[in-house]
Amino acid sequence: MDALTNLxxxxxxxxxxxxxxxxxxxxxxxxxxxxxxxxxxAATIAMLLPLTLKMDHTTAIISLAGIFYGARYGGSTTSILxxxxxxxxxxxxxxxxxxxxxxxxxxAALGISAIASFIAGTVGVLGLMLIxxxxxxxxxxxxxxxxxxxxxxxxxxxxFLAGDSxxxxxxxxxxxxxxxxxxxDLFTAESRFTFGQAKLLGGxxxxxxxxxxxxxxxxxxxxxxxxxxxxxxxxxxxxxxxPTWQDLKDCRFAFVNGSLIGFFVGALPGAGATVASFLSYxxxxxxxxxxxKFGTGVIEGVAAPEGANNADAGGxxxxxxxxxxxxxxxxxxxxGGLILWGYKPGPLLIPEHPELFWGLVASxxxxxxxxxxxxLPLVPLFAQILRLPSYVLHPFIIGISVVGVYSVNxxxxxxxxxxxxxxxxxxxxxxxxxxxALILGLVLGDVLERALRQSLMMSQxxxxxxxxxxxxxxxxxxxxxxxxxxxxxxxxxxxxxVVERES
Amino acid sequence: xxxxxxxxSGLIAALCLAAFGGYVTYTGSKLPYVADVGPGSGFxxxxxxxxxxxxxxxxxxxCFSAPRQQSExxxxxxxxxxxALIGWVAMAASIFLYRWIGFAVSFxxxxxxxxxxxxxxxxxxxxxxxxxxxxxxxxLFVVALGVTLPTGPWGF
Numbered sequence: 001m002d003a004l005t006n007l008x009x010x011x012x013x014x015x016x017x018x019x020x021x022x023x024x025x026x027x028x029x030x031x032x033x034x035x036x037x038x039x040x041x042a043a044t045i046a047m048l049l050p051l052t053l054k055m056d057h058t059t060a061i062i063s064l065a066g067i068f069y070g071a072r073y074g075g076s077t078t079s080i081l082x083x084x085x086x087x088x089x090x091x092x093x094x095x096x097x098x099x100x101x102x103x104x105x106x107x108a109a110l111g112i113s114a115i116a117s118f119i120a121g122t123v124g125v126l127g128l129m130l131i132x133x134x135x136x137x138x139x140x141x142x143x144x145x146x147x148x149x150x151x152x153x154x155x156x157x158x159x160f161l162a163g164d165s166x167x168x169x170x171x172x173x174x175x176x177x178x179x180x181x182x183x184x185d186l187f188t189a190e191s192r193f194t195f196g197q198a199k200l201l202g203g204x205x206x207x208x209x210x211x212x213x214x215x216x217x218x219x220x221x222x223x224x225x226x227x228x229x230x231x232x233x234x235x236x237x238x239x240x241x242x243p244t245w246q247d248l249k250d251c252r253f254a255f256v257n258g259s260l261i262g263f264f265v266g267a268l269p270g271a272g273a274t275v276a277s278f279l280s281y282x283x284x285x286x287x288x289x290x291x292x293k294f295g296t297g298v299i300e301g302v303a304a305p306e307g308a309n310n311a312d313a314g315g316x317x318x319x320x321x322x323x324x325x326x327x328x329x330x331x332x333x334x335x336g337g338l339i340l341w342g343y344k345p346g347p348l349l350i351p352e353h354p355e356l357f358w359g360l361v362a363s364x365x366x367x368x369x370x371x372x373x374x375x376l377p378l379v380p381l382f383a384q385i386l387r388l389p390s391y392v393l394h395p396f397i398i399g400i401s402v403v404g405v406y407s408v409n410x411x412x413x414x415x416x417x418x419x420x421x422x423x424x425x426x427x428x429x430x431x432x433x434x435x436x437a438l439i440l441g442l443v444l445g446d447v448l449e450r451a452l453r454q455s456l457m458m459s460q461x462x463x464x465x466x467x468x469x470x471x472x473x474x475x476x477x478x479x480x481x482x483x484x485x486x487x488x489x490x491x492x493x494x495x496x497x498v499v500e501r502e503s
Numbered sequence: 504x505x506x507x508x509x510x511x512s513g514l515i516a517a518l519c520l521a522a523f524g525g526y527v528t529y530t531g532s533k534l535p536y537v538a539d540v541g542p543g544s545g546f547x548x549x550x551x552x553x554x555x556x557x558x559x560x561x562x563x564x565x566c567f568s569a570p571r572q573q574s575e576x577x578x579x580x581x582x583x584x585x586x587a588l589i590g591w592v593a594m595a596a597s598i599f600l601y602r603w604i605g606f607a608v609s610f611x612x613x614x615x616x617x618x619x620x621x622x623x624x625x626x627x628x629x630x631x632x633x634x635x636x637x638x639x640x641x642x643l644f645v646v647a648l649g650v651t652l653p654t655g656p657w658g659f
Contacts, residue, residue: 036648167558167565171520174554178527181551185544190534192544193527216594223621224587391622392632395614398594399640402606407650415598423591430584431516449547457541 003129010358013058014366019359022055022063027367030070031374035078036404040087041071042329049337057341058356062363064337068330069121069313069364072273073371076113076306081106081385082397084215086404088206088443089273089309091436092281094214095161096294096301103297106383111243112299113306114375116255120307121368123259124266124314129361132350135267136322142268144454145465149472149479150268151448154275154440156479157282159486161436163295166486169437172428176441179204180449187453199413207408209442211401212418213435217425219394242379243299251303254284258307265308266315269327273312274443277305282482314364321349321357514566517559524555590621605655607637
């Protein structure tokens with residue numbers, strides 16, 4: 001009852017014209033920066049933070065949070081249309097989203113992405129509203145061993161990214177983990193694998209690597225296929241561009257899966273939307289009746305990770321608002337904003353400033369509706385990009401990739417990295433190595449190494465710390481089970497073959 | 504006598520990865536494996552390198568024993584790669600030129616190269632498409648969003 005009363009208070013704040021206007025501005029800006037690779041929500045919020053000093057604080061947080069979750073909506077667009085993930089959490093969306101676009105179902109993929117984002121975003125807000133304090137307390141039980149186990153679980157999703165060869169996927173994963181070690185070791189300040197390049201001391205820029213592997217690699221593959229100006233077929237008419245009723249039915253579980261995994265993983269500081277999106281993709285494939293079709297353009301393969309990376313936005317606000325712990329770059333900047341405005345994020349924030357918290361929660365409901373209303377009609381418009389002939393599309397993709405990568409650090413070196421990763425991505429495709437496994441290793445490698453080393457420091461080198469704690473032991477057991485899955489399948493297939501031969 | 508190679512490109516890739524794994528293990532072993540407070544900076548690279556060596560070794564064996572049908576489908580075709588590699592070299596050349604002529608002009612040249620040389624279409628529409636795309640990028644990113652891009656002597 002209390003929650004309902006508070007929510008009504010929140011709506012009375014969120015529906016004020018000025019807050020409604022800034023919520024709209026925030027989500028539109030978020031969608032725009034989400035569509036463009038490189039220019040992420042963290043940089044945008046950081047740029048706009050000084051402008052909010054003269055604003056009402058509730059209005060300011062409503063607007064900045066709008067950029068945060070709006071960017072998650074926009075992130076899927078280039079992933080689906082151009083195989084160009086703007087951020088790490090959109091990589092999983094590329095796997096089936098881009099294939100759907102190639103099969104002429106770009107509209108359905110974009111549509112289901114908007115719907116999944118809306119459902120999961122709303123579930124995320126519900127979670128934020130109802131279970132923030134207990135969930136935040138649970139998240140505090142996560143120490144380095146638990147984070148290590150969570151990262152291992154995330155890496156175990158490589159099982160679902162492997163194509164014909166599990167070994168090739170593991171090799172790609174290991175290359176990704178190695179790439180994550182490049183730069184200065186944060187524990188000892190030693191430089192590793194920098195080849196004398198000062199610009200590598202900060203590590204490999206993730207955007208350059210991902211855009212190169214996916215977008216540039218895809219352009220090179222397309223050039224090889226000698227399509228001669230061929231355009232991807234798109235069905236005509238608005239109705240045919242949207243997801244069908246059957247699509248929505250097929251995605252029932254994906255909506256739930258993405259929403260719950262996204263919210264719970266998002267609530268863990270440092271875990272991030274990438275882990276959530278890969279976990280939900282893996283789970284979706286594991287329970288699917290047709291797992292073999294994943295990677296060829298399955299709609300559930302878009303709905304699950306897209307839902308997860310949107311629900312994550314609600315989850316990420318739980319530790320921020322209830323404990324004052326930011327889970328990532330964007331929430332760290334939001335924390336800075338709250339402190340700048342004179343708040344003390346922590347257990348007393350909600351009781352002391354109910355209008356701020358509940359105003360934000362209610363504005364997120366409103367923002368999600370605005371995003372759905374805004375994004376669905378834009379689906380046919382965005383899908384028209386695919387009508388461009390390949391000789392226009394290829395330079396367009398290269399141009400937008402260069403701009404996106406350059407805008408992160410204003411560095412031509414990063415563009416060179418993108419080009420090198422493009423070549424690597426192309427060679428990996430040619431040799432049937434899954435590029436997504438490499439990206440998984442690159443994204444999770446840093447946190448994995450840090451968590452493992454912190455765990456071993458805690459236990460003074462005793463590895464049993466990883467299995468002596470119930471949460472980490474459970475997650476490691478699940479990860480081991482997942483990694484053994486291909487072996488079990490192989491043994492089953494082999495036995496069936498033997499039985500068939502004998503009979 | 505050695506068994507027949509079933510997947511030549513796969514074998515080359517596996518051997519390259521094995522060599523790379525050896526390099527990572529070697530370099531990792533030169534870094535401290537244990538530091539004063541727990542594992543050192545070489546701990547993680549050492550095990551990554553070892554993993555690379557193990558799996559690439561397995562992959563090498565697979566290349567000798569893979570069924571013919573599977574290896575043929577995965578066979579690397581250099582003939583088909585020519586266009587892709589030309590495209591990549593052109594892109595690298597355009598990045599190289601940013602320093603002197605900036606993004607906009609270099610991008611127009613790249614677009615013309617893609618359309619005229621790779622796609623074998625006429626030059627005039629190629630110039631039009633290149634200029635139009637460069638203009639769109641400039642207006643959208645530089646003017647509207649305030650993104651800075653590499654500029655040439657003429658300021659764009």
